[in-house]
Amino acid sequence: MADQIRIAIAGHGNLGRGVETAIQKNPDMRFVGIYTRRAPESVIPSLAGAPVFSMAELPGHAGRIDVLILCGGSKEDLPEQGPRLAALFNTVDSFDTHARIPEYFASMDAPALANERTALISVGWDPGLFSINRVMGEALLPDGATHTFWGDGLSQGHSDAVRRVPGVAAGVQYTRPVPEAVDLVRGASRPVLTPRQSHRRDCFVVLEDGADAEAVRQAIVTMPHYFDQYDTTVTFISAEEMENSHRAMPHGGFVIRSGNTSSTQTQVVEYSLKLDSNPEFTASVLVAYARATHRLHLSGQYGAKTVFDVPPGLLSPKSAAQLRAEQL
Amino acid sequence: MADQIRIAIAGHGNLGRGVETAIQKNPDMRFVGIYTRRAPESVIPSLAGAPVFSMAELPGHAGRIDVLILCGGSKEDLPEQGPRLAALFNTVDSFDTHARIPEYFASMDAPALANERTALISVGWDPGLFSINRVMGEALLPDGATHTFWGDGLSQGHSDAVRRVPGVAAGVQYTRPVPEAVDLVRGASRPVLTPRQSHRRDCFVVLEDGADAEAVRQAIVTMPHYFDQYDTTVTFISAEEMENSHRAMPHGGFVIRSGNTSSTQTQVVEYSLKLDSNPEFTASVLVAYARATHRLHLSGQYGAKTVFDVPPGLLSPKSAAQLRAEQL
Ligand SMILES: NC(=O)c1ccc[n+]([C@@H]2O[C@H](COP(=O)([O-])OP(=O)(O)OC[C@H]3O[C@@H](n4cnc5c(N)ncnc54)[C@H](OP(=O)(O)O)[C@@H]3O)[C@@H](O)[C@H]2O)c1
Ligand SMILES: NC(=O)c1ccc[n+]([C@@H]2O[C@H](COP(=O)([O-])OP(=O)(O)OC[C@H]3O[C@@H](n4cnc5c(N)ncnc54)[C@H](OP(=O)(O)O)[C@@H]3O)[C@@H](O)[C@H]2O)c1
Numbered sequence: 204m205a206d207q208i209r210i211a212i213a214g215h216g217n218l219g220r221g222v223e224t225a226i227q228k229n230p231d232m233r234f235v236g237i238y239t240r241r242a243p244e245s246v247i248p249s250l251a252g253a254p255v256f257s258m259a260e261l262p263g264h265a266g267r268i269d270v271l272i273l274c275g276g277s278k279e280d281l282p283e284q285g286p287r288l289a290a291l292f293n294t295v296d297s298f299d300t301h302a303r304i305p306e307y308f309a310s311m312d313a314p315a316l317a318n319e320r321t322a323l324i325s326v327g328w329d330p331g332l333f334s335i336n337r338v339m340g341e342a343l344l345p346d347g348a349t350h351t352f353w354g355d356g357l358s359q360g361h362s363d364a365v366r367r368v369p370g371v372a373a374g375v376q377y378t379r380p381v382p383e384a385v386d387l388v389r390g391a392s393r394p395v396l397t398p399r400q401s402h403r404r405d406c407f408v409v410l411e412d413g414a415d416a417e418a419v420r421q422a423i424v425t426m427p428h429y430f431d432q433y434d435t436t437v438t439f440i441s442a443e444e445m446e447n448s449h450r451a452m453p454h455g456g457f458v459i460r461s462g463n464t465s466s467t468q469t470q471v472v473e474y475s476l477k478l479d480s481n482p483e484f485t486a487s488v489l490v491a492y493a494r495a496t497h498r499l500h501l502s503g504q505y506g507a508k509t510v511f512d513v514p515p516g517l518l519s520p521k522s523a524a525q526l527r528a529e530q531l
Numbered sequence: 532m533a534d535q536i537r538i539a540i541a542g543h544g545n546l547g548r549g550v551e552t553a554i555q556k557n558p559d560m561r562f563v564g565i566y567t568r569r570a571p572e573s574v575i576p577s578l579a580g581a582p583v584f585s586m587a588e589l590p591g592h593a594g595r596i597d598v599l600i601l602c603g604g605s606k607e608d609l610p611e612q613g614p615r616l617a618a619l620f621n622t623v624d625s626f627d628t629h630a631r632i633p634e635y636f637a638s639m640d641a642p643a644l645a646n647e648r649t650a651l652i653s654v655g656w657d658p659g660l661f662s663i664n665r666v667m668g669e670a671l672l673p674d675g676a677t678h679t680f681w682g683d684g685l686s687q688g689h690s691d692a693v694r695r696v697p698g699v700a701a702g703v704q705y706t707r708p709v710p711e712a713v714d715l716v717r718g719a720s721r722p723v724l725t726p727r728q729s730h731r732r733d734c735f736v737v738l739e740d741g742a743d744a745e746a747v748r749q750a751i752v753t754m755p756h757y758f759d760q761y762d763t764t765v766t767f768i769s770a771e772e773m774e775n776s777h778r779a780m781p782h783g784g785f786v787i788r789s790g791n792t793s794s795t796q797t798q799v800v801e802y803s804l805k806l807d808s809n810p811e812f813t814a815s816v817l818v819a820y821a822r823a824t825h826r827l828h829l830s831g832q833y834g835a836k837t838v839f840d841v842p843p844g845l846l847s848p849k850s851a852a853q854l855r856a857e858q859l
Contacts, residue, residue: 304859334859464553472802484798
């Protein structure tokens with residue numbers, strides 16, 4: 204295609220590899236390269252033949268890239284890389300530290316506006332698709348309640364917390380919604396649920412040689428904030444079982460809005476995701492929103508944006524007329 | 532509120548009454564009146580004290596109304612009323628004759644553009660929210676399949692068809708998804724389903740005195756297009772049971788997109804609605820989109836639009852900064 208959208212990634216982890224894969228499902232896009240902080244020759248692209256560059260080369264490559272997808276971590280990488288890169292490129296990222304979004308937004312808005320670039324932040328499924336459904340649910344049913352459930356899925360943050368416990372050689376944590384809580388919410392009774400009533404946490408741990416299993420278990424289940432407010436199980440497994448049964452990164456969840464349009468009439472809206480691979484799905488979402496970012500930029504909408512600012516039609520490669528004729 | 536959005540309705544049927552009810556849940560809006568083709572004194576507002584005007588007074592009331600919600604029927608009313616009213620007001624409607632949307636869009640676009648008005652067409656849940664999920668599902672998972680299921684719910688069109696059968700004094704029809712089909716689709720096997728495999732149709736009929744039940748049943752189940760391609764049941768009931776058990780207008784359904792981000796990783800996105808009252812929910816959706824229409828108009832976006840053109844944030848009474856801080 205003559206006018207393919209040229210996509211590059213900054214950072215090559217799970218999400219970066221997912222973007223390489225997702226581009227192959229989108230013929231209106233072309234993958235132009237990986238930019239990494241590491242030595243480029245040490246990074247192996249998923250896409251055979253994809254060029255790998257040093258992050259230091261990015262400023263010289265502004266003319267080659269329509270949208271740069273920032274695939275760094277939300278905690279350390281994006282706050283540092285984002286504002287610098289938003290001055291040079293249209294960007295999309297998956298910044299997911301919910302409490303710091305206003306601050307991150309401001310830090311991206313200024314350089315993007317000053318340089319007539321578009322920076323779409325906090326794209327993915329949560330924040331992202333789930334956020335859209337929280338906002339729409341509340342707007343469509345103002346007299347109601349919204350609940351978000353996560354899982355069944357592997358939580359990266361909680362797995363990291365498990366792995367920091369002394370005596371743990373390897374560990375993963377699965378978050379699971381409590382079925383009774385989900386049923387209550389679907390029943391539109393607008394329950395007030397504690398963390399313990401909403402989710403449970405299941406950990407699988409490989410012990411270090413000589414570690415005290417019971418001490419490890421106690422350290423996990425009593426860990427403040429991460430585990431103490433939940434019913435948590437800890438199952439000890441072998442390194443082989445960890446390798447064979449816990450390498451996938453499934454996730455998902457539900458956003459449920461229930462409400463009343465009048466005293467007798469109840470309405471329930473539910474959005475749910477069941478994901479074999481959290482990073483591949485998140486990357487696929489980033490790629491669709493990269494298309495929208497390119498179009499927002501072409502229409503002169505500069506500065507930082509979020510999924511709340513993106514009309515759904517901009518995500519599709521189809522024209523507005525085709526969407527109206529075929530999918531409305 | 533000083534700057535409430537002033538909403539009026541053209542046409543006072545199920546949807547019109549639903550809008551009157553929905554406005555009460557939206558304090559940033561004010562209901563300014565009902566406009567009807569019938570004698571105004573013959574129309575009883577749901578909202579105590581709501582003024583009722585003749586449709587003929589609309590051209591003189593342009594300064595009183597920010598958004599006029601068109602609540603006429605899609606078949607006869609909207610194609611005739613819509614283009615006339617789109618020249619005078621910002622409008623929102625629920626035009627749902629899917630095959631004629633491009634034609635209706637063009638007929639609304641020209642007068643709205645010429646008069647710097649915004650006309651948002653085909654708002655509701657299908658077309659409307661389901662359409663958004665069809666477009667987003669395809670964009671997020673390009674290698675996949677989308678299925679829409681409707682029900683359990685009362686179908687107005689199919690109930691009308693039942694009532695046209697000679698010998699039928701009263702009748703309603705419920706559309707129900709076939710559970711096995713829904714399970715197949717959720718399982719991401721991308722099944723190809725016939726109408727009969729996807730939905731069944733249950734009719735409840737009150738016979739006219741002396742009518743031949745078996746003849747009525749045959750006439751219904753063999754009716755081309757409406758029933759012949761489905762497994763249809765016909766249950767004969769008394770006028771009392773019809774009155775007591777079949778006055779509600781429940782509906783709902785699912786849009787399910789399943790797809791692969793890579794050969795081994797499957798992802799499933801599902802959007803579902805469970806509605807006690809189809810018209811009250813649809814009206815509540817129209818009202819939220821009236822807010823967005825007002826804002827699109829204020830920002831100079833004239834002409835016909837669809838839900839594909841509306842950023843989700845415009846539906847909410849909250850500011851963009853508040854949404855980012857609280858709901859992203
Ligand atoms: N919004 C959502 O729904 C959502 C969903 C999932 C994830 N996320 C976000 O996405 C972010 C990135 O997730 P991720 O799973 O891609 O993180 P990750 O695999 O840890 O990658 C993060 C960065 O670490 C570097 N890296 C990767 N592998 C490395 C290695 N072997 N040695 C040294 N450095 C390496 C890469 O940068 P260099 O190439 O420059 O070294 C990469 O960009 C997360 O922080 C999370 O916040 C959001
Ligand atoms: N997009 C979606 O998801 C969705 C969902 C549901 C419905 N819809 C659409 O909404 C449209 C309207 O539905 P509705 O249930 O409101 O239709 P309805 O009750 O039949 O009302 C349609 C019009 O008929 C007139 N009318 C109402 N009651 C009357 C009476 N007793 N005698 C004479 N005229 C009367 C009213 O106009 P006047 O006041 O001017 O006489 C009214 O605007 C449907 O055609 C359907 O296409 C769309």
